[in-house]
Amino acid sequence: MAERLAADARKQALGGIPGWTEVQGRDAIGKTFVFKDFNEAFGFMTRAALIAEKMDHHPEWRNVYKTVEVVLSTHDAGGVTRLDVELATAMNAIAKLTSG
Numbered sequence: 058m059a060e061r062l063a064a065d066a067r068k069q070a071l072g073g074i075p076g077w078t079e080v081q082g083r084d085a086i087g088k089t090f091v092f093k094d095f096n097e098a099f100g101f102m103t104r105a106a107l108i109a110e111k112m113d114h115h116p117e118w119r120n121v122y123k124t125v126e127v128v129l130s131t132h133d134a135g136g137v138t139r140l141d142v143e144l145a146t147a148m149n150a151i152a153k154l155t156s157g
């Protein structure tokens with residue numbers, strides 16, 4: 058099982074994934090993606106879902122029209138692990154392709 062990242066390791070990891078920040082009040086990271094329209098937002102979610110399922114690591118997320126709010130945390134570990142950083146990194150790459 059992946060280990061929770063200590064605060065300094067988490068901060069350093071966040072420095073490498075633009076737009077992701079610590080969620081207030083819990084051990085998790087989050088980002089709000091805003092796309093051109095619903096089609097792009099849902100395309101992003103579809104691609105991200107396939108990656109998440111492959112990783113067996115799943116996002117908490119909410120979609121309203123062209124906005125997708127994502128929160129990542131490793132429930133089994135009770136906090137942020139390298140799995141969250143990996144999924145966040147993949148989501149940034151997917152978002153770039155989606156809105157390309």
Ligand SMILES: C[C@H](O)[C@H](O)[C@H]1CNC2=NC(N)=NC(=O)C2=N1
Nearest residue numbers: 113114115116130131132133134
């Ligand atoms: C049994 C299964 O592997 C676990 O429940 C996985 C599934 N997806 C998961 N996703 C996330 N975000 N955190 C987890 O701890 C987690 N655990």
